[in-house]
Amino acid sequence: ATGLVGCAAASADSGDAASITVRIPDPGNSGSLALGKKDGSLDKALAAVGAKVAWTGTAGAFAPAALSLNAGELDVATGSITSAVMALGQTPSFELFAAAAPDDNGEGILVKDGSGIESITDLVGKKVAVWHGSTSEYLLLKALEQAGLADDSVERVYLQPAQSAAVFHSGKVDAWATWSSFSITERASQDEHFLVTGKQIGSQNYSVLAVRNDFADQHPAVVAALYDYIHAKDLDRIADPEPYLNVFRTSGADALDAAGVQIAADDTRAAHPLQAIGAQQLADFAEVAKFYADRGITDGTVDVAAHVLDVTTLKG
Amino acid sequence: MTDVLDGKAPIVAVTDRASDAAGRAPAASAAAAAPATQLITPRAVHRHRERSAAGAVAARLGGPALIVAIWWVATATGLLTPDVLASPAQVGAAAVELWTNGQLPQALAVSLARAGGGLAIGVSIGLLLGLIAGSTRSGDAIFDSAMQTLRALPFLALVPLFMVWFGIGETARIALVAVATTFPMYVSASGAVRATDAKLLEAASVFGLSRWATARQIILPGALPGLFSGLRLSATLSIIALIAAEEINALAGLGYLMSEALNYSRTDILTVCILIYGAFGLIADTLIRGLERLATPWLRRKGARR
Amino acid sequence: MTDVLDGKAPIVAVTDRASDAAGRAPAASAAAAAPATQLITPRAVHRHRERSAAGAVAARLGGPALIVAIWWVATATGLLTPDVLASPAQVGAAAVELWTNGQLPQALAVSLARAGGGLAIGVSIGLLLGLIAGSTRSGDAIFDSAMQTLRALPFLALVPLFMVWFGIGETARIALVAVATTFPMYVSASGAVRATDAKLLEAASVFGLSRWATARQIILPGALPGLFSGLRLSATLSIIALIAAEEINALAGLGYLMSEALNYSRTDILTVCILIYGAFGLIADTLIRGLERLATPWLRRKGARR
Amino acid sequence: MTAVVTDSANTATADTDRGNTDRARPDTAKTDRAKPAVWLRDVDKRFGDRVILDRVGLQISRGEFVALLGASGSGKTTLLRMLAGLDSADAGQLLVPRARTVVFQEPRLLPAQRVLANVTIGMRGRDVVDTARKALTEVGLAAHERAWPVTLSGGEAQRVALARALVRSPELLLLDEPFAALDALTRLKMQDLVADLCVRHGPAVLLVTHDVDEALRLADRIIVLRDGHFIRDHRGIRAGDGPTRADLLDALGVHAAG
Amino acid sequence: MTAVVTDSANTATADTDRGNTDRARPDTAKTDRAKPAVWLRDVDKRFGDRVILDRVGLQISRGEFVALLGASGSGKTTLLRMLAGLDSADAGQLLVPRARTVVFQEPRLLPAQRVLANVTIGMRGRDVVDTARKALTEVGLAAHERAWPVTLSGGEAQRVALARALVRSPELLLLDEPFAALDALTRLKMQDLVADLCVRHGPAVLLVTHDVDEALRLADRIIVLRDGHFIRDHRGIRAGDGPTRADLLDALGVHAAG
Ligand SMILES: Nc1ncnc2c1ncn2[C@@H]1O[C@H](COP(=O)(O)OP(=O)(O)OP(=O)(O)O)[C@@H](O)[C@H]1O
Ligand SMILES: Nc1ncnc2c1ncn2[C@@H]1O[C@H](COP(=O)(O)OP(=O)(O)OP(=O)(O)O)[C@@H](O)[C@H]1O
C-alpha cells in the first residue's frame, strides 16, 4: 500500500526526475509486473523515486539472467531459490531482496491420466523428465526423499524444459517434474494431472527477486520502491487474479485459453505475495542449500544469507 | 540444371521435313530412302533443355508441395499427433490468430531485419577475407588459420560471451548472426578463389592486369558459382543463428515466438514458425538462384562447349 | 596455397653460375656482359612455392596462437573478467581437474563418437543425394527442391521432433548431427557436380563411359575441391549440432559438461569446452586438408598450366 | 613407318610382334563399301540468325576416307559434333553407326587421370593396358605413360588424344584437326598411324583439316564446306583423278598462292 | 591485304581511313636494332630428370623476327614461358624488355568476358574500344564482338587471341603457334597482320611454329631447338641467304619429304 501512496504523491513531478534506469526482464503476458507495465502504475511508482524502467527481453531461466547480472547487463531478475542457490555457489555480483513462498499448486510432478502411476512409489524404475539443477530436479528429489526412496530409484531424463512437453506427450518419459509456466497449459489442455504438488512434498522452492549489487548500493530507494510496488500488486492479484492474466493478449503463444485462465486463477488464489526476506525465509533457504550440498549438486553448503538484502531497511 | 547422365534425352532428328530431294539429297538414288541397316540416329547426350519460366517455378515448387503433402498425411493419419506437430488446419488457424493480433507481422519485420542485417555484415566480411586469403599468400598466412580456428568455435557456445560483449540488446543478436554467416562464406569464397584457373591468371599477368582488375575480371567471375553456394549456406545458417539469437532476451521476432510456443506447448504456433523459417529459406534460395543466373550470363549459352 | 596476386615473388634467375661463355653465350661480344639498358629479369608471377612440411604446420599454428594470445592479454588486463571468460591459467587448472577426475576423457570419447557417427551418416547421404541431383535431370527434379526446403527448416527447431521420432537416446543425438551435416554436403556436392566441365562430359559420352564410370572418373575428380569444402563445413556444423544434441538427456559428453558449467556458472569449464570444440574443429580441418592433397595429386604439379 | 595399334577385341594379335600388320594385306572390311556409314538428309543447323548448315545431305560409305575442308567458322566442327551426337540438328535426318570415335579439336584429356588411363578410358578387358601401351609407343609417348595431362606439351596432348582414338575400332572415326599442333616429322608419323588404322579396320573417316596437302595425301574424297553448303565433292583422289592442290586452294579462296 | 591495327597510344591515327599504314614506310623503331631485346646466358631448365634447356644462350635484337622450330615436346613453349615470366629457369640469366605480349598455344580467353572485352583486357584509355573494334575487323570477327568466348570456333578463338596481341605495342612479342588452327586463306591474312604490326612498331618477335614455309615467309632468323640445344641458327633469311625448305625439314628429321 505504501507504494501506491508513494506513486500518487509523486505523480506531479514524474516528468523530469526519471534519471535512473532500472533494467528488468519483460514480464510477458501475465503477473503483477505485466499489469503494472500495461496500466502505467509501475512507471508512476518508480517516477516517485526518480527512476524509470527499461524492459529487456524475457530472461527465461535464472542461470542466464545471473550471467547478465554479473556482466552488468541487467539490474533486477526473478527466479527460483533452487537456481539462485546454484548461481550463488560461484562469485555472484547480486543479492536477493524479496521472496514469494512456494507456489503450492502450480508446481509438481505431472503424469498422464490413466497411466497407472498413483503414488511416488509407482515411479520407481520409470523415466521422469527434469532439467539439471533446476526446480524440476529439486521437486523430483524432494518427492523421492519424502517417500523414502533413493535418488536413483527413478531414471532422471534431462531435457530442456521447453523441449520436454513433446517428449512427455509422446510417451518417451512417464512423468515430468515442472512448474507453473508449463503446468498450467498442460493441465488445461491435456489429459494430465499432478501426481504430487509442491505443497504435498513440502517444497521450499521460493521464488526470489535479485538485484545487482552495484545497483542496490547506488539506488536503494529504487529497490525499496520496486519491492513495495510488487508486494502491493501481489496482494491485489491474489485477491482478484483475472485482471492479471492475459494482460496484453488473449491470443498468441503466451495467452491462456478459458480453461487455462480458470486453472491459473485458482492457483493464484492459493499463492503467496512477494515479501521481504526474514528469518523464516532464511531458514528455508538454508535447508534448500543443504539439500543441494547433501546431493553433491553444489560444492559445500552455499551461504545464502550472505547474499540477502533486507529490503525493509532500504528506505534511503 | 543440365542433365549429365540421363540417357533419356530425346531423338535429335526434330522435323522430318517434306524434302525437295533434288540437289541436296544424297546422290546415290538407292539410298534416297533412309537405309535401315544398323545405323542409328545420334542422340545429343549433353544438352541444355531450357524449361519455360513457369515450368521452372512449378518444378521447384514440387519439393515443398511434396513435403507439405507428407506432413498433411502424417497428421491426418495420426502418425504425428498434435502435441508434436500440428496439422495444416490447426496451423492455418494459428497463423490467422497470430496475424490478426499483430504478433506475426511484427515478428516477421523484426526477424527479417535481424537476419538480413547480420547476413549482410557476415557475408561481406566472409567474402572480403575469403577473397584476400584465397588470392594472396600474405592474406592466406594472416587470415586463414585464424579464421579456421574461430570457425571451429561453435557459435552456439559463444552466446553467453556475445551477451557480455554486445549486451543483451539488438547488437548481440545481429553480431551472432553475422558471426555464424561469416564462415561458410569465407570457406566457400577462399576455396573458390584458390581454384581459379591458373591459365587465366597467367594470361592476366601477361596482359598487365592490375591486382584489382585481375580480382574483378578473372578471379571473381570464376569464383561466382562457389560464392553463390557460400551465400546459400550462409543464408541457411543465418536462420539457425537467428533462432539462437532470439532466445537471448528477445521481446519480438520469430525465435521469441517460437520459444514462447515451446514454453506454452503451442505446437500449432511452433509449426507456423518452422514453416515460416522454411519459407524464408526457400525464398532466399530462389532469389539467390535468380541472382546467380543473372550474374553468370556466360554459363548459360545453349550448346556452348569450349 | 598459391599466391595469385602478391607481387613479391622472388627473382627468377636463380644461380649466376660461373659460365663457360664459349659457344653457348650470346655471339655479340659486346653483349657478353649483361646489357643493362632497360631490360629486366622476368619474374615468375604465378608459382607454387612449396613450404616444408614443418613450415606449413608452423604457419597454420600461427592463427590459433594469435587467438590464444589475444585471449590471454584480455584476461590479464581485466578486459574480460573471470565471470565472463576464464584466464588461460584458470582454464588450465580446470582442464587438469576434469582430466584427472575422468570426466574429460569420458566426455571426449562420447562426443567424438557422436560427432563422428553423425558426420559420417550425414556426409554420406548428402554426398549421394548431391551427386545424383547434380548429375541427373530426374535426380534434380526429385531431390533438389525437396532438399532445399528441408534445408531451410532450422534443425534447432526440430529437436523436439527428433526426440519424439528417435527417442531420447543416442539415436536422436546422432540423427540430429547427421541431419545438420547432410545439407552443407548436399549443397556443395550438387553445386560442384553441376559445375563439371561440359567438355569432359562430352568426351566421356563419346568414349562410351558408363554412367558409373563417368561419375567416378570425371564428375567425382572434378568435384573434389567442392566436396572437400563441403566436408569442412559439415565438420563445423557437426560440432554445433553436437552441442544441441547433447542437451538431450545427456549424462556425458562435452555438451553435457558445458551445460553443467553454464548451470553452475563455471566459466573456466565453459572455456575448456569451447577450446576443445575449437581444437576438434582445427584437427578435423587439418585432416581434411591433408586428405584433399592426397586425393588430388594432379592439382599439385609444379609449374603445371595446361 | 610401321604401325601396330591393335584394337582391344583383337586378343589374338595383342602379343604378336611389331610390324605384323601389312598395309597391303587384303582388307575384309572394305568388301561392303557400298553400304553407307553416314547418311544425312536436309539437315539444318542455326545459331541464332546464322545458318551454319543449310539443308545439307551427305552419304559416306563404309571404309571411305573423307576430308572436310572449309574456312575458319564455316561449321566443320559443328557438323562433326552432330555426327558424334553432341549437337542436335534443327531439322532433317541423320544416321550414323553405333561405334563412333572422336578426336576433338582440343585434346580433352581428363585432368585427373594419368596419360595411360586417358587412353584406356571406357575400355574393358585384359589386354586393354597392353594395347594402350603400344599405342602410346606408336605416338612416341611411351615415357609419358604415368604423366599427368597438365604437364604435357600441346603436341603431346594431341598425340595422347590420337592414341585414345587408335586403340578403339570404331565404324566411324571423326577427326577434328588432329595434327594441327604437330611438327612436320611427328605429323607424318601420325598420318601414317591413322592411314594404317584405316587399312586394318576400315572405318568410315571424316577428317577436318586446314592442310590441303594432308587432305590430298590421306583422303579418298574431299568435301569443301562454305556458306552452309558443300560447294565441292571430289571423289577418287587416291585413284588419281582428283583435283589439284591449286583447285582446292581456289575453292578455299586462296587465289594467289599455289 | 591492308591492316590498320593501331595501338591505343596512337590516338592521332585512330580515326583515319583504312590503308594509311604503308608497309614500305621508313621504320623508326628499327634504328636501334643493335641493342638486344632478349638476352639469355647459360639457362638451364629441367622437369624432373628431363633436361629441356641445357645451358642455352640467346640474344635477340630489337625489331628482329625470330622463328623457333622444334619437334613436339622439345621445349619451345617452355622457353617462351620463361621469357614471358611464367616459368622460372633452374639456372642462368635472362633479360627481357618490360613490355611483352604473348599469344599462348591455346587461346586463353576469359570465359566471363565477351569477345571485345577479351581484346581490350588490361588496357586503358579513350580509344581502346575503337582500336579493339578495328583489330576485330582485321581478324574478320567484327560480327562476333558481343559473343561469349565459349561459342567461338577453334580458329575464331585463336584469332581473338591474336587481336588481343595486335592492339598492344610490346617490345617483345611471343607467339606460340598462333596460326595452327586456321585455314589457308585466313592464315595468310593473319600472317600479314603480324608482319604489318612488326613494320609499324618493330617489336622483337619470337614465333614458335611447325610450319617451315611460314617461318621462311615471316622471319629474319630461324632457330631450331633439339635435345636442349639450339642446333641451328640461320640469319638473314629475308635478305635471301637463308637455308632452303629442305635444309630445315632435314634439321627437323624429315628426310624423305621435300
Ligand atoms: N554455341 C554457339 N552459339 C553461337 N554460335 C556458335 C556456337 N557454336 C558455334 N557457333 C558459331 O558457329 C560457327 C561454326 O563453328 P564451328 O566450330 O563449326 O566452326 P569450324 O568450321 O570448326 O571453324 P574452325 O576451323 O575455326 O574450328 C562459328 O562462327 C561459331 O562462332
Ligand atoms: N610441368 C611439367 N612437368 C613435367 N614435365 C613438363 C612440364 N611442362 C612441360 N613438361 C615437359 O617438357 C617438355 C617440353 O614441353 P613444351 O611444352 O615446352 O614443348 P613444346 O616444344 O612446346 O612442344 P609442342 O610443339 O608439342 O607444343 C614436354 O615433353 C613436356 O612433357
Ligand SMILES: [Mg+2]
Ligand atoms: Mg573447328
Ligand SMILES: [Mg+2]
Ligand atoms: Mg608448345
